[in-house]
Amino acid sequence: MLSGRTTESYGHWVSGFLDKFIGHRTTDIRHLTSCGLRSFFSHLHRPPVESEVQKTFSITNFGCRASQSEGASIHQELLESHAVESESAYDANVVVVNSCTITAEADRDVRQTIRRIASRNPNAQIIVTGCYAQRAPEELASLPQVRFVLGNSHKPLAAQLALNLLQDDFGAHGRGEILCSSIFLERDFRPASYVGSGGRTRAILKVQDGCNANCSFCIIPSVRGRSRSIEPEAAIAEVRELVARGYKEVVFSGIHLGTYGRDLRSKTSFYELICRALEVPGLERLRLSSIEPLEIIPELIDLIATHPRVAHHFHIPLQSGSARILRAMYRPYSPQYYFDLVSRIRARIPDAGLGADVMVGFPGETDADFSATYQLIEASPLTYLHVFPYSSRPGTVAAGLPNHVPEHVSRFRAKMLRNLIARKNETFRRNMIGSEIEVLTLEDGTALSSNFVPVLISDPVAVNEWVRVVVTGLHGERGLHASRMKTAHTPADPA
Numbered sequence: 001m002l003s004g005r006t007t008e009s010y011g012h013w014v015s016g017f018l019d020k021f022i023g024h025r026t027t028d029i030r031h032l033t034s035c036g037l038r039s040f041f042s043h044l045h046r047p048p049v050e051s052e053v054q055k056t057f058s059i060t061n062f063g064c065r066a067s068q069s070e071g072a073s074i075h076q077e078l079l080e081s082h083a084v085e086s087e088s089a090y091d092a093n094v095v096v097v098n099s100c101t102i103t104a105e106a107d108r109d110v111r112q113t114i115r116r117i118a119s120r121n122p123n124a125q126i127i128v129t130g131c132y133a134q135r136a137p138e139e140l141a142s143l144p145q146v147r148f149v150l151g152n153s154h155k156p157l158a159a160q161l162a163l164n165l166l167q168d169d170f171g172a173h174g175r176g177e178i179l180c181s182s183i184f185l186e187r188d189f190r191p192a193s194y195v196g197s198g199g200r201t202r203a204i205l206k207v208q209d210g211c212n213a214n215c216s217f218c219i220i221p222s223v224r225g226r227s228r229s230i231e232p233e234a235a236i237a238e239v240r241e242l243v244a245r246g247y248k249e250v251v252f253s254g255i256h257l258g259t260y261g262r263d264l265r266s267k268t269s270f271y272e273l274i275c276r277a278l279e280v281p282g283l284e285r286l287r288l289s290s291i292e293p294l295e296i297i298p299e300l301i302d303l304i305a306t307h308p309r310v311a312h313h314f315h316i317p318l319q320s321g322s323a324r325i326l327r328a329m330y331r332p333y334s335p336q337y338y339f340d341l342v343s344r345i346r347a348r349i350p351d352a353g354l355g356a357d358v359m360v361g362f363p364g365e366t367d368a369d370f371s372a373t374y375q376l377i378e379a380s381p382l383t384y385l386h387v388f389p390y391s392s393r394p395g396t397v398a399a400g401l402p403n404h405v406p407e408h409v410s411r412f413r414a415k416m417l418r419n420l421i422a423r424k425n426e427t428f429r430r431n432m433i434g435s436e437i438e439v440l441t442l443e444d445g446t447a448l449s450s451n452f453v454p455v456l457i458s459d460p461v462a463v464n465e466w467v468r469v470v471v472t473g474l475h476g477e478r479g480l481h482a483s484r485m486k487t488a489h490t491p492a493d494p495a
Contacts, residue, residue, distance in 0.1 A: 026100035055166045056084045058092035063100030069206040070099040077159035090120045094165045100134035103391035118144035134223040141176035151180030201464040203247040208254030216330045216397035217277040243282040251287045258295025287311040306385035313452040321376030322369035346381035353451035361390040363401035363408030383428045385421040387414045454479040
């Protein structure tokens with residue numbers, strides 16, 4: 001989809017686009033129309049922004065860790081081209097909005113952010129990319145001061161377009177230009193990571209993208225495409241690069257992380273990638289983001305239990321504790337399977353942080369269905385939840401189901417689960433009081449434990465250091481207070 005233009009006129013538009021915004025022409029328009037602009041842009045010379053140019057950029061990220069890592073890659077590409085970053089989107093000349101569309105609320109947040117930027121920064125030129133841009137580009141193109149809308153299919157162009165907007169004043173413009181094509185044409189994996197972004201201590205490395213699961217409520221496969229994996233050699237090279245840049249913790253992220261490697265010609269698996277990453281000299285801690293229940297194999301649990309440099313942290317989506325609702329969601333496991341899994345993990349790793357995603361108000365969810373979810377969570381060893389009221393997403397199977405749950409009922413059920421998990425989380429943290437743990441100090445003045453608990457240390461500490469602390473109390477709704485004992489070189493050091 002290209003701003004409503006027909007396929008026949010696309011070639012002429014491409015020539016004009018390249019002339020106006022990029023300063024390059026090609027006579028091979030057939031190649032561009034068949035392959036899209038992505039491959040063409042990958043071969044363009046990208047002139048750096050001269051240091052004396054004072055125009056600035058800003059990036060606003062929404063969504064999951066994979067999306068955050070993609071936004072960080074855009075950020076890094078701009079910095080490497082000597083673009084100047086603004087302290088705020090309200091002061092920047094060019095603003096890149098990296099969007100999310102997981103729920104209607106996420107869509108609303110993106111639109112409100114764009115309108116707020118346009119209102120407070122009337123000279124800003126806005127580029128919108130990401131999942132919302134892939135799903136509904138026309139909606140975003142009509143918003144004020146949006147210059148370009150790039151679907152995920154064209155997200156690699158974001159930095160280049162921002163650079164060109166920073167270098168040139170193209171004057172007044174009307175409706176935003178749309179660059180978006182079918183995400184299912186994507187076959188190659190695009191690496192993305194927090195490389196060198198402002199002194200961070202934890203790097204998020206995307207190793208997988210897309211999803212083949214097609215849960216009945218989920219819009220993500222239609223905006224992310226089929227599952228695609230980074231080649232293992234490339235992933236390990238990224239880990240080495242992150243370690244060389246001083247990152248002490250690397251987080252493997254993806255859209256359907258446990259399916260890593262299934263699309264590759266070389267026979268490999270997510271477990272094998274983890275084992276290879278742990279062989280990288282200098283990698284001090286590896287953390288895994290969300291993994292589906294059926295993809296947590298016994299070998300992975302054993303590895304996390306026994307290897308000193310893997311975080312004791314699991315995030316395992318549950319969605320519902322009702323067998324009937326799980327079937328309607330097209331989720332391929334039972335409540336009992338899930339409960340047994342997290343119970344095995346707790347028995348094997350007593351201090352593990354165990355998180356889950358839970359949806360309330362799925363179409364047809366009765367009081368009995370919700371009660372089953374509540375009781376499963378209450379009896380489980382889960383320590384935190386991400387609770388989401390169901391949000392109808394266009395084009396999904398669930399959107400066409402009858403018996404949608406009233407919004408006030410969904411909100412009430414979500415509140416009940418949040419209150420429940422708050423009590424369970426407090427108990428989990430109280431059980432840590434008096435224990436000695438190693439934490440990694442972060443740039444916001446806190447630290448993070450292996451089991452994903454934020455820690456406020458009473459003594460001054462440097463950023464990006466391992467510190468051994470004794471837990472002295474609770475801090476806020478999720479954290480701990482602790483006193484410093486000694487600096488630790490790596491999590492593998494003996495106490």
